[in-house]
Amino acid sequence: MNDVNEELKVRETTTQSDPGAASIAEDVQVTPRPPVLEVKDLTTYYPINRGLAGRLLGHEAKTVHAVDGVSLRVDAGEFVALVGESGCGKTSTVMTILGATKATSGSVRVKGEEIVGRTPREMLSVYRHLQMIYQDPYGSLDPRFRVSDTVEEPLLVHGVGATKQERRSLVLAALESAGLSPADLYIDRFPHELSGGQRQRVAIATALILEPSLLLADEPVSMLDVSVRASVLNLLDELRRTRDMAIVMVTHDLSTAGHFADRIVVMYLGRIVEEGPAKEVLANPQHPYTKALISVVPKPDPRDRSTPQTLSGETPNPVDIPAGCRFHPRCPIAREECAKSDPRLRLSVKVRIESHRVACHLA
Amino acid sequence: MISVPLFSVRDLHVWFELPDGRELHAVNGVSFDLHAGEVLGLVGESGCGKTTTILATMGLLPSSADVAGEIRINGEEILHGGEASVRPHRWRDIAMVFQGAMNCFSPVRTVGSQIVEPMKLHGIAKGAEARRRAGELLEMVGIPAASADRFPHEFSGGMRQRAAIAMALACEPKILLADEPTTGLDVMVQAQILELLASLADTLGLAVVLVTHDLPVVAEACSRAAVMYAGRIAELGSVDDLYHDSHHPYTRLLFAATPDLLGDDRVVSIPGSPPRLDREIVGCPFRERCDSAVAECATEEPALHLVGSSHVAACHLNDLIENVRQ
Numbered sequence: 001m002n003d004v005n006e007e008l009k010v011r012e013t014t015t016q017s018d019p020g021a022a023s024i025a026e027d028v029q030v031t032p033r034p035p036v037l038e039v040k041d042l043t044t045y046y047p048i049n050r051g052l053a054g055r056l057l058g059h060e061a062k063t064v065h066a067v068d069g070v071s072l073r074v075d076a077g078e079f080v081a082l083v084g085e086s087g088c089g090k091t092s093t094v095m096t097i098l099g100a101t102k103a104t105s106g107s108v109r110v111k112g113e114e115i116v117g118r119t120p121r122e123m124l125s126v127y128r129h130l131q132m133i134y135q136d137p138y139g140s141l142d143p144r145f146r147v148s149d150t151v152e153e154p155l156l157v158h159g160v161g162a163t164k165q166e167r168r169s170l171v172l173a174a175l176e177s178a179g180l181s182p183a184d185l186y187i188d189r190f191p192h193e194l195s196g197g198q199r200q201r202v203a204i205a206t207a208l209i210l211e212p213s214l215l216l217a218d219e220p221v222s223m224l225d226v227s228v229r230a231s232v233l234n235l236l237d238e239l240r241r242t243r244d245m246a247i248v249m250v251t252h253d254l255s256t257a258g259h260f261a262d263r264i265v266v267m268y269l270g271r272i273v274e275e276g277p278a279k280e281v282l283a284n285p286q287h288p289y290t291k292a293l294i295s296v297v298p299k300p301d302p303r304d305r306s307t308p309q310t311l312s313g314e315t316p317n318p319v320d321i322p323a324g325c326r327f328h329p330r331c332p333i334a335r336e337e338c339a340k341s342d343p344r345l346r347l348s349v350k351v352r353i354e355s356h357r358v359a360c361h362l363a
Numbered sequence: 364m365i366s367v368p369l370f371s372v373r374d375l376h377v378w379f380e381l382p383d384g385r386e387l388h389a390v391n392g393v394s395f396d397l398h399a400g401e402v403l404g405l406v407g408e409s410g411c412g413k414t415t416t417i418l419a420t421m422g423l424l425p426s427s428a429d430v431a432g433e434i435r436i437n438g439e440e441i442l443h444g445g446e447a448s449v450r451p452h453r454w455r456d457i458a459m460v461f462q463g464a465m466n467c468f469s470p471v472r473t474v475g476s477q478i479v480e481p482m483k484l485h486g487i488a489k490g491a492e493a494r495r496r497a498g499e500l501l502e503m504v505g506i507p508a509a510s511a512d513r514f515p516h517e518f519s520g521g522m523r524q525r526a527a528i529a530m531a532l533a534c535e536p537k538i539l540l541a542d543e544p545t546t547g548l549d550v551m552v553q554a555q556i557l558e559l560l561a562s563l564a565d566t567l568g569l570a571v572v573l574v575t576h577d578l579p580v581v582a583e584a585c586s587r588a589a590v591m592y593a594g595r596i597a598e599l600g601s602v603d604d605l606y607h608d609s610h611h612p613y614t615r616l617l618f619a620a621t622p623d624l625l626g627d628d629r630v631v632s633i634p635g636s637p638p639r640l641d642r643e644i645v646g647c648p649f650r651e652r653c654d655s656a657v658a659e660c661a662t663e664e665p666a667l668h669l670v671g672s673s674h675v676a677a678c679h680l681n682d683l684i685e686n687v688r689q
Contacts, residue, residue: 085549195636225408226576230620231632252549255622259630282625296554297624298579302602308554
């Protein structure tokens with residue numbers, strides 16, 4: 001009880017001394033460079049097929065709220081990790097940014113260009129700046145294509161490189177920069193002649209050949225062996241530094257996110273529940289969901305044991321989203337107000353870092 | 364008093380015959396012991412022989428495989444008699460949760476009816492008694508007994524994995540082999556499944572072999588672990604020894620390649636890839652990727668030597684250090 005009072009007092013005093021804190025954090029910061037990616041109030045709903053019988057019987061039309069009001073800003077050269085359990089909407093967010101899934105509402109700007117509502121043909125010009133690598137390097141490469149055909153394809157689509165020789169030298173350069181060196185050794189091979197790590201490097205070379213400003217990556221190393229994961233991640237890290245390329249990586253691995261990302265964005269049921277500088281979010285988490293996620297990450301040192309706070313159950317069905325704070329049914333510290341009002345993403349009263357924001361009534 | 368281990372594997376070898384007549388030496392002299400209530404980790408990269416090792420102990424390898432060595436359950440050797448001597452023990456004494464087992468339920472039958480099946484097959488129970496036991500097994504893994512009448516698609520991924528574990532326990536085995544039981548599951552569900560395995564080992568006195576490529580999972584869930592490389596055990600010891608006092612460069616490099624949540628150490632991958640197992644390996648199989656190989660490593664294969672109490676490693680450096688000390 002004391003704790004609670006003290007917390008409320010702290011909150012009161014901070015509000016008095018710094019009344020504009022929360023609103024300042026929500027204003028767009030003025031920086032000389034425009035962001036590479038700016039997402040505002042993005043929603044992606046999937047309709048559920050009621051079937052003919054359901055329609056005739058007049059069943060209510062239901063939708064899956066996969067992404068439900070996400071705002072995100074990514075600057076050039078920034079490495080952002082989207083983390084959360086399966087079904088939290090992290091992959092849907094990325095697929096909507098890519099334009100592979102239709103946004104229901106909201107705005108996505110890539111280098112200032114609005115892409116929501118574009119047709120696939122109109123999206124084509126955007127893909128010169130926006131590329132994606134997928135989770136499964138065994139499934140994402142065409143088994144009948146040689147490495148050279150796969151990596152060359154974006155050049156043909158976008159009409160880059162006038163002659164075959166020119167394109168081949170671009171392919172060689174892309175392979176080298178993706179760490180497949182000497183490139184001569186790999187360019188004429190088929191995917192089945194490559195290891196998982198090498199295939200993922202081919203996928204990276206394909207994504208990089210147009211020198212995009214933004215790379216989306218969906219669990220890029222989860223299918224790879226531990227011994228090669230680090231090299232693929234180190235490669236991505238180096239590329240964003242040398243080319244000023246921004247990366248948005250979806251991962252469920254908080255340790256990887258903490259090591260490689262500048263910023264961690266934690267999602268739950270289609271919403272961002274906490275975001276901030278990676279090390280800060282991991283060392284000083286504010287949202288009870290983030291705290292629980294961090295507590296269950298297995299640690300390599302057996303002496304480093306904290307009691308895991310396993311949450312009961314799994315992410316609820318995104319069809320029936322709980323009222324109030326969507327995390328409250330699983331929250332270990334939920335109070336009455338949490339079932340009633342939906343917390344906004346705002347600056348926490350307990351942390352004073354402007355970029356560290358949390359959506360919790362009690363943080 | 365030295366008690367007979369519940370589960371003992373001695374000098375296990377597996378060769379696969381390739382279509383062109385050559386042989387691939389997939390498991391090369393693996394030995395370990397396991398007592399009741401213990402959780403042992405088998406960890407290593409893909410292709411290191413960890414899954415082949417546990418499949419061999421269940422007698423589940425295809426006919427193209429040649430198996431040699433000793434496998435003892437409560438002191439009784441089960442491998443030499445072939446299928447006839449393995450069969451009575453399979454599922455009843457030693458059971459397995461296969462990789463991806465949670466996706467292998469038949470979609471058109473209730474979960475309960477599928478858990479009942481091994482009980483009927485092995486004559487453990489049938490009819491109402493078997494259904495009652497299926498309910499109990501589900502309760503044991505944390506699923507309400509009434510869910511036995513539901514179909515797999517009504518279960519979440521975590522629940523299906525729990526049900527797969529319940530199914531493996533249907534004939535009350537003493538040894539449970541779990542192949543990558545948390546791969547493909549979320550961190551939250553992974554923590555729940557690891558908690559479940561630990562509590563089953565504890566309450567049922569089950570000996571568990573946990574196969575995984577994930578070192579932190581081993582550190583979290585196991586008391587001891589064997590690090591495997593190229594079909595061999597490179598190092599075996601308590602998880603504490605492996606992390607704080609590793610005696611094999613491969614173990615050390617594997618930890619260095621694993622990001623730690625709040626650690627600031629640079630994460631470094633291990634260059635190169637494991638050697639081909641369809642050719643003879645001269646010297647230490649890890650030599651080409653090792654950061655501290657010496658001349659000896661190219662000519663002579665290191666044997667497993669004791670480097671601490673119940674801690675063994677196969678590396679020439681340990682012998683060199685020992686010689687210098689003496």
